[in-house]
Amino acid sequence: MKKLLYLIVLMLALGLIISGCSLLVPPVEKDETTSLTKDRPDVKPGTDFSGPHYNLNLIGKKIDWNDHENFNNPDRHTMFVPLNTIGEDFTVGSFAPLPGIKISVTQGPEFAVIDGSWFDDGECAFQLGPAKYNVYIVAKGKPGGNADITGWVYADATTDYLFPIGTINVSRSKKWKDITDIFYVSADEEPNTIYLIEPGDDDVWVFDYLKMLEDLDGYVSAEYFWQLVNNNIRLIQVRFYPVD
Numbered sequence: 001m002k003k004l005l006y007l008i009v010l011m012l013a014l015g016l017i018i019s020g021c022s023l024l025v026p027p028v029e030k031d032e033t034t035s036l037t038k039d040r041p042d043v044k045p046g047t048d049f050s051g052p053h054y055n056l057n058l059i060g061k062k063i064d065w066n067d068h069e070n071f072n073n074p075d076r077h078t079m080f081v082p083l084n085t086i087g088e089d090f091t092v093g094s095f096a097p098l099p100g101i102k103i104s105v106t107q108g109p110e111f112a113v114i115d116g117s118w119f120d121d122g123e124c125a126f127q128l129g130p131a132k133y134n135v136y137i138v139a140k141g142k143p144g145g146n147a148d149i150t151g152w153v154y155a156d157a158t159t160d161y162l163f164p165i166g167t168i169n170v171s172r173s174k175k176w177k178d179i180t181d182i183f184y185v186s187a188d189e190e191p192n193t194i195y196l197i198e199p200g201d202d203d204v205w206v207f208d209y210l211k212m213l214e215d216l217d218g219y220v221s222a223e224y225f226w227q228l229v230n231n232n233i234r235l236i237q238v239r240f241y242p243v244d
Contacts, residue, residue: 058079059235060233061083061119065080078113079113079115081101085100098227101123102123105226106207110130111129113126132242134180134243136179137149137176137237138174139173139235140235141235142172144232149182149229150164150166151165151224152165152226152227153185154222154223158218165182166189170233172233185204186204210223
């Protein structure tokens with residue numbers, strides 16, 4: 001009986017090889033591309049981490065890393081960032097003296113990596129899909145270290161505004177952290193000269209808040225971005241679970 005089962009498995013494997021199919025696990029990015037469309041009504045987002053979601057990978061590279069491949073393919077799920085951003089050579093775009101690097105975060109019709117490498121122009125850019133999300137993060141890779149990600153709101157107005165809406169620290173671990181808070185603006189975080197959120201009001205999804213800002217007289221534009229300060233974390237994974 002064992003021989004018969006062995007022969008059946010062997011014949012199936014040979015059939016796959018002959019037909020051009022691979023026994024290897026499909027590339028991670030291919031899996032993640034379809035994960036948002038999986039029908040899993042039994043899964044509560046953010047609990048077992050196998051429900052519908054989008055996965056974003058921040059991969060740390062040494063400062064002399066120089067790969068000329070085009071990393072701005074919107075279908076990618078990876079962005080390349082410096083492995084270590086500690087030092088005077090790193091500032092968040094034009095927002096000096098903020099240390100670290102800038103990752104622009106926008107929202108559009110679909111998830112997309114707009115600028116996948118810091119190494120070509122000093123910034124990265126990422127677009128979320130529509131709706132709101134519960135967001136989780138984990139840091140992986142040896143030897144390990146730590147990283148800080150701060151969410152910032154900037155408004156180009158008669159008086160410019162730049163204020164943080166939350167910071168998360170991650171170190172190498174198997175445990176995911178909830179970082180949804182850095183996507184919401186609270187009354188305590190908003191400068192007291194704007195008055196869009198009153199004390200006691202619910203926190204506002206950051207992209208809804210940007211629209212509220214831009215609807216005010218004297219406001220030209222508003223943006224949301226991450227400040228990443230990386231201290232030797234080689235892989236940061238971020239997962240976005242749509243809120244029902």
